[in-house]
Amino acid sequence: MAKRKHTAPPPETDPAAEVTLRQVLDNLGPGIAQVIVAPAGLEVPVGEPVIHDPVDLADFEADAIVLAVGTRPDTTEARELITRAGKCDAGLVVFKMYGRRCDWIAAAEETGIALASVADEMSWSSLHSLLALAVPSWRRAAGLPGIASVPLGDLFALANAVAAMVGGAVTIEDPRARVLAYSNLEGQVIDAPRQETILGRQVPDTPGVRALYKELWASDGVIRADHIEGLDILPRLAVAVRVGGETIGSIWVVEGETSLGTDAEAALGEAARVAALHMIHVRASKDIDRRVRGELLRALLEGRDEPGSAAGRLGLDPATGVAVMAFEFSDEAEAQDEVRRERLVDLVAMYSEAFRLGAVCVALGRRVYAVLPLARDIPEARMRTLANEILKHAESTSHASLRAAVSLRAQSVTEIPSARLEIDRILRVLSLSASHRGVAAIEDVQSKAILLELSDLASQHTDIVKGSVQQLAVHDREKGTQYLPTLRAYLEAFGDIPTAAESLGIHANTFRYRLRRVIELFELDLDDHDERLVLDLQLRLLDAT
Numbered sequence: 001m002a003k004r005k006h007t008a009p010p011p012e013t014d015p016a017a018e019v020t021l022r023q024v025l026d027n028l029g030p031g032i033a034q035v036i037v038a039p040a041g042l043e044v045p046v047g048e049p050v051i052h053d054p055v056d057l058a059d060f061e062a063d064a065i066v067l068a069v070g071t072r073p074d075t076t077e078a079r080e081l082i083t084r085a086g087k088c089d090a091g092l093v094v095f096k097m098y099g100r101r102c103d104w105i106a107a108a109e110e111t112g113i114a115l116a117s118v119a120d121e122m123s124w125s126s127l128h129s130l131l132a133l134a135v136p137s138w139r140r141a142a143g144l145p146g147i148a149s150v151p152l153g154d155l156f157a158l159a160n161a162v163a164a165m166v167g168g169a170v171t172i173e174d175p176r177a178r179v180l181a182y183s184n185l186e187g188q189v190i191d192a193p194r195q196e197t198i199l200g201r202q203v204p205d206t207p208g209v210r211a212l213y214k215e216l217w218a219s220d221g222v223i224r225a226d227h228i229e230g231l232d233i234l235p236r237l238a239v240a241v242r243v244g245g246e247t248i249g250s251i252w253v254v255e256g257e258t259s260l261g262t263d264a265e266a267a268l269g270e271a272a273r274v275a276a277l278h279m280i281h282v283r284a285s286k287d288i289d290r291r292v293r294g295e296l297l298r299a300l301l302e303g304r305d306e307p308g309s310a311a312g313r314l315g316l317d318p319a320t321g322v323a324v325m326a327f328e329f330s331d332e333a334e335a336q337d338e339v340r341r342e343r344l345v346d347l348v349a350m351y352s353e354a355f356r357l358g359a360v361c362v363a364l365g366r367r368v369y370a371v372l373p374l375a376r377d378i379p380e381a382r383m384r385t386l387a388n389e390i391l392k393h394a395e396s397t398s399h400a401s402l403r404a405a406v407s408l409r410a411q412s413v414t415e416i417p418s419a420r421l422e423i424d425r426i427l428r429v430l431s432l433s434a435s436h437r438g439v440a441a442i443e444d445v446q447s448k449a450i451l452l453e454l455s456d457l458a459s460q461h462t463d464i465v466k467g468s469v470q471q472l473a474v475h476d477r478e479k480g481t482q483y484l485p486t487l488r489a490y491l492e493a494f495g496d497i498p499t500a501a502e503s504l505g506i507h508a509n510t511f512r513y514r515l516r517r518v519i520e521l522f523e524l525d526l527d528d529h530d531e532r533l534v535l536d537l538q539l540r541l542l543d544a545t
Contacts, residue, residue, distance in 0.1 A: 018045045019135050021092060021114055024065070026151070028130075028281070032122060033094070036115040037105045044114065046091035049131035051124070052081055060084070063091040065131055069124045071095065073102035073117075086111020094127070096120050121291045129243070130280055153281040155181035162271045163188060166264045168237070168253040172275065175247055176343075177203040177213060180282070189256035191234045206230050216240055217247060222265040237265060239272045241279055248279050294362035301362070301369060303417035311413040315358045316373055321411045323374050323383050324419040325352070327394065328367045328427050330401035340398050344368050347397070351390045367427065371416065380408055380441060387439040403430045404439040425449045455541050468522045469538040475521070483521075484539075486514040490526070491536045 022042035025033055035042070047063035052071060060066055066085050071078050073095040082104050085093050092114045095102060108115050118127055150157045155172050163170040163183035169190045170183040182198050190198075197203050203213075208229030216223055222239045235255040240247050251272055253260060296310045311318045327348060329340070345363050352359035352370045359372040383406045391404045405426035410419040422442050429445040429452060442449060457464065472484045485504060489511075493500035501511035518524060525531050 019047075020044060021046050024092070024131075025116065032127075033116050033118050036095075036102055036117055037108050038114040039109045039112045040114070044091060046135070048135055049128050051128060057084070060088040060090045062089045064088070065135075066090050066093045067124055067128060068093055068095045072100060073097055073104070074100045078102070079104040079107050082107050082113055082115070083111055086113040092116055094118050130277075150278070153278055155278060155282060156184075158275060158278050159183040160185055162251060162268070162275070163253070165271065166237075166253050166260065166268050167258055168255050168260055168264070169194065170254075171197065171252045172241075172249060172279075173203065173252065174249050177209075177250075179203075180249065180279075188254075189234065190254050191232065193228075193231045193233050194252075194254055204231070212238075216250060222269050224260075224265075235260070237268055239268050241272045241275050243276050243280055248276065248283070251275055293360050297360045297362040297369070297371060298364060300371070300413060300416045301364070301420045314360050316360075316371070316413055318413050320373050320413075321408070322413065322416065322419075323372045324407045324410060324416065324423055325370045325372070325383070325387050325390075326367050326405050326420075326423045326427060327387075327391065328403045328431075330403055330431075332366070340400060341366075341368070343398055344394055344402075347394050348390055351386065351393075355386055369420065369423070374408075380406070383408060384439050384441070391439060403427055405430070406439060406441050409442075425452065428452060451540055454537065465538055465541050467534075467538065468524060469535060469542060471522055472518070473542065483514065483518045486511065487518055487524075487535065488539050490515060491532060491539065495526075 020042065021035075021038060021044050024046055025035055025042065038044075045063050046065050047061060049065040049067055050060060051067050051069050054071070054077060064085075066081070068078065068081055071081055078095065082093055086108070090113060093108075094116050095118070097117045098120055102115060102117075105115070150161050159170045159172050159181045160183045163185050169185075169188040171179050171194065172181045174180055179197055193204060203209060206229070208231060212225055212228055216238050217240060219240065222237055224235065224237055225233070226235045227233060237253045237255070237260055239251050241249040241251060251268065253264070253268060293314060296314050298304075300310050300314075316322065325348075327344060329344075341363050345361055345368050348368050348370050349359070349361040352361060352372050356372040356374065359370060361368060361370045363369075387404045387406050391402055394400070395402055405423045407419040407422045407426075409422055410416050426440050426442055426445055426449065429448045430440055432452075433445075433448070454464075469484070469487075472487060475481060476484050482504075486500075489500040489503050490497070493503065497511055497515075498508050501508040504511065519526065524535070
């Protein structure tokens, strides 16, 4: 089906190619890094990243990017680090601000060292990995026409640059074969499967396609596919994009009127190395954005933050009603699978954002919550339909069993915590009912939800369950009698003795005898409405514990 080609060795990185502070800041973008002070300007050269170790005070290499891990910008340790970096002719010192300000700008200006801040939400390890990959990649990209000028993270511009360099239509995909970007150069030729892939943002799932991807993931270079079983395709090249041992995506090139030869294969292999940097940057930016939005939504759901402030930062109108949905893995092992959980977050976010702009999602434990801004007249049936669509798609793609709940009770963001509690009650009821499938609202499980709340209350106030029912249970356990089932059957049959007796599989006269003994031994007044209500509640609370 596909024949692997041996590509020409990639060109060596040009050690003389200079990476500047401006290039680092521009490519990382203001969402990740911002300059604090640059005494010598932004055209100064920078080198490889190094993590500051407050114990090991060895000199930094010239032009190094020093990551001030664990060093807050307003401490004397920060000033000492700035002074030492300046004496070593380092290129840049990077801090996390944590809501503080850097008190040592004068020291930086005096030593000539540039300072920058990085988003608090970005882990130091991610930043180090990104920069360690970025600096060599920027030097390498300097020798690739068109690619060097592509802004970091702009995958569509990268796809166009690779297409121009290689000579065929390009798509860039993530590891799950979802299209992240594609080229749109004038005159490029594509076939029907590629058009289908672009329109659906997902590669067709066929045995032939799966076999091709299996070969691609096992390959350490460019592969060529001349045909795929079950699909009418033009020949194409493909290469996996990797960082270290991790596969983070792939690049595909469709052959047009001009054959893609060995030069194209070598160029594609080199482009994959540069693409790794762009894809890591996109992932890091998304991770930061998701983490920030997720923490804001978590604060709203838990009622920990000023609703107006968090809602404003999330783009939610504080006065507008919202729908809250949640999806929960039925199986604990599936809930602990981080990949499954992240896929569910992606799926819920995709559907929710398509339904309403401004929708936000977050995973809390085994549940994924979504908050969607709504018009006040939105029908509940529409929300059920949306939740059902997500549920069915998620179960079919993840091969996992899920439960789902919806709530429309939040008429403003201040009521989101109440809606979350309602959602949690619904899911708790569903977890105890093996027969319930699909999506539920509180109206579907109201009675059982109230009983669960009463059960929680009874566990805190044990006097609620003390009395005749508790005594009946002890008597049955010690004497081997069946008085508790007799009382339960009587109450559930609304006093209809033949029906109650039939439910226990005994004669009506036997049932009457047992019931008389229950009344005599425990002094029950079954003609009293209040006593019957309390007995029934205590029985149900006993069953729930």
